[in-house]
Amino acid sequence: MDLSQRTVLIVGGTSGIGRELARRFAAAGSTVAVGGRSARARTDLSGEGIDAFDVDVTDEESVARARDAVLDRHPGLDTVVTMAGVMLMEDLRDPGHFAAARTTVDTNLLGTIRVVDAFTPHLIRRGSGTFVTVTSGIAFLPFPPMPTYAASKAAVHAYSEALRAQLEGTGVGVVELVPPAVATGGQEKVNPHALPLDDFAEEAMGLLAQEPTPNEILVERVHMHRWAERDGTYADLVAQRSQALAMLPGRQG
Template sequence: MDLAHRTVLIVGGTSGIGRELARRFAAAGSTVAVGGRNAQALADLSAEGFGTFEVDVTDDASVAAARDAVLALHPELDTVVTMSGVMLLEDLRDPAHFEAAKATVDTNLLGTIRVVDAFTPHLVGRGAGTFVTVTSGIAFLPFPPMPTYAASKAAVHAYSEALRAQLAGTGVGVTELVPPAVATSDQEQVNPQALPLDAFAAEVMALLAQEPTPHEILVEKVRMHRWAEREGTYDDLVAQRSRALSTLLGRKD
């Protein structure tokens, strides 16, 4: 992927990985717009020179309005990164967890589908472009305290594979970004071993710059998650990650 001459929309780019990638694409020479719900974060990014658009990926009308606004200002748009997501703890022994499950699926999976659906006609119509979907190492190696998060990201992986197959021959590619735990402000509280954001972003941009662009962007630290079943480490790693249940969910058994 030529990182210097693209017009990129990052949906869910107001913080963390998305915001850092927006800055990296811009530094490489691309035109970058950011969509999200946080008005203050959007204002801050606008002050940095980014185009900004309010969008709630759980709302069909909001996504459609954002699409129309983006394409009115950026008819040359060729790259759509969809990374809006929530990570919520759930205790599956408590039926009240279902509200968290619904919110997770609506944002992480259905939100991705809404954004992809909104921009597919444009990218297919121009005969070239790229979708970048965002999953997680947890899609391939579940983290038991966040079961629906894992399920939603596994679903986005499967959806990305199907989308790539269906768009074959249109000129539109699909690249799946698979982060490990990355040291954004949220992750620093949960996992002190998280990969520093700068290091993660630098590795991602180097992988994106490869020709051809890989179908999956796998930084070194996420490979143990992605290939755990193949390497025979899956059961042991899931057992290790299950230990977090007692700490994060306050279980005593």
């Protein structure tokens, strides 16, 4: 992928990984827009010369309004990155966890589908373009305190595979970005081993720049997650990660 000649929309790009990718696409010479809910973050990004649009991926009408506004301003849009998401812990022994599960699925999975559906006709009409979906190493190696997060990201992986197959021949590609734990959004406090954001972005952008672009963008740190079953390490790693269940309020003491 030529990173210098794109017109990119990053939905969920007002913070964390998305914001850093937006800056790096812009620095490479691409035209960049972001979508998100934070008015303050949108103002800050606008001050950096990055167009910012209000969008709530859990609201179909909000996504449609954002699509129309983005395409009105950037009719040459060719790359849509959909990465809005939430990470919520749940204790499955407490039925009250269902509210968190519903929010997670509505944002991470259905939010991805809403964004993809909104822009698919545009990209097919232009005969070229790329969707970049964002999953997680947790899609392949669950983190037991976040069961629905893991399930939602595994679902986005499967959806991305099916989307790629269905769009074959249209000129529209599908690339899946698979981050490990990255030191942003508080991850650095929970996980001292989280990959620094700059390191992740540098490696990910290098992989995106390859020709042809890989179907999955896998930085080195995420390989242990992605290939755990293949490498025979899955059961041991899940058992190790299950120790984190002590983080749940109902499991303490």
